Amino acid sequence: MGILEVQNVNKRFGGLQALDDVNLNVQENTVHAIIGPNGAGKSTLLNCFIGKLIPDTGTVMFDGKSLLGLKPHQINQAGVSRVFQTPEIFTDLSVIENTMIPAFARRDGAFKLHPFERISDEKDIRARAEEMLVNVGLGEKLDTVASAMSRGDKRRLEMAMCLVQQPKLLLLDEPTAGMARADTNNMIDLLKRLASEMDITFVVIEHDMHVVFSLADRISVLAQGHVIVEDEPGNIKGHPKVQEAYLGTTAH
Ligand SMILES: Nc1ncnc2c1ncn2[C@@H]1O[C@H](COP(=O)(O)OP(=O)(O)OP(=O)(O)O)[C@@H](O)[C@H]1O
Numbered sequence: 001m002g003i004l005e006v007q008n009v010n011k012r013f014g015g016l017q018a019l020d021d022v023n024l025n026v027q028e029n030t031v032h033a034i035i036g037p038n039g040a041g042k043s044t045l046l047n048c049f050i051g052k053l054i055p056d057t058g059t060v061m062f063d064g065k066s067l068l069g070l071k072p073h074q075i076n077q078a079g080v081s082r083v084f085q086t087p088e089i090f091t092d093l094s095v096i097e098n099t100m101i102p103a104f105a106r107r108d109g110a111f112k113l114h115p116f117e118r119i120s121d122e123k124d125i126r127a128r129a130e131e132m133l134v135n136v137g138l139g140e141k142l143d144t145v146a147s148a149m150s151r152g153d154k155r156r157l158e159m160a161m162c163l164v165q166q167p168k169l170l171l172l173d174e175p176t177a178g179m180a181r182a183d184t185n186n187m188i189d190l191l192k193r194l195a196s197e198m199d200i201t202f203v204v205i206e207h208d209m210h211v212v213f214s215l216a217d218r219i220s221v222l223a224q225g226h227v228i229v230e231d232e233p234g235n236i237k238g239h240p241k242v243q244e245a246y247l248g249t250t251a252h
Pocket residue numbers: 013016018036037038039040041042043044045
């Protein structure tokens with residue numbers, strides 16, 4: 001059984017069938033990429049995993065339990081975190097403060113002030129936040145104000161903010177979007193290391209095929225809301241259905 005199992009998911013927006021009977025089986029501790037042309041339904045599918053959208057029909061099971069009907073924060077507490085295309089960080093706060101907030105949220109369900117309770121736990125939470133920042137390569141920048149960081153560092157910070165919640169499943173929405181090649185390669189190395197060292201399953205949406213083929217153990221190809229192929233990377237590149245989806249024609 002997969003850690004994330006999607007069965008017969010459909011989602012319509014008015015007359016548009018954005019997801020058309022989607023099936024997906026993500027095995028634990030793997031990197032599973034979802035690729036496909038613009039408008040294929042990738043973000044819509046991801047949004048069904050985090051409670052932002054509810055499928056019209058079908059099931060989404062995570063770790064043996066249905067995610068349907070749960071609120072985004074309940075899904076997050078169940079062990080699913082998401083790194084966005086545009087980093088969602090508190091630009092006026094320092095790197096360490098940014099990383100401590102989701103750790104509190106994971107504990108409390110939301111970031112609430114519990115003056116007495118917090119003081120006793122704060123050291124532990126700070127230590128965990130520091131450990132994650134070292135892990136993503138920001139150990140020297142704990143007190144840097146987030147707004148002063150490069151795009152690549154902001155993405156690392158957001159990664160640390162997810163990891164500090166100790167997720168079982170990390171959803172990455174174009175983790176290298178807008179990055180220069182050198183930053184992209186650093187991010188690939190970081191993700192590879194995290195995938196091999198941590199007990200986490202990754203689902204990655206990505207347009208950059210260099211990133212996809214460097215990271216993925218398994219790839220699902222979406223086209224017009226439907227999974228047209230799911231296979232290991234070696235079988236995806238030259239697959240006629242994939243070429244047709246991207247180029248509108250098969251190679252002869
Ligand atoms: N809230 C919405 N209301 C109406 N149509 C939507 C909505 N969200 C997405 N769509 C449409 O659903 C289809 C799938 O969109 P989606 O964003 O999931 O594709 P995608 O594969 O993530 O695309 P891209 O790679 O360009 O980000 C598109 O035709 C899009 O215009």
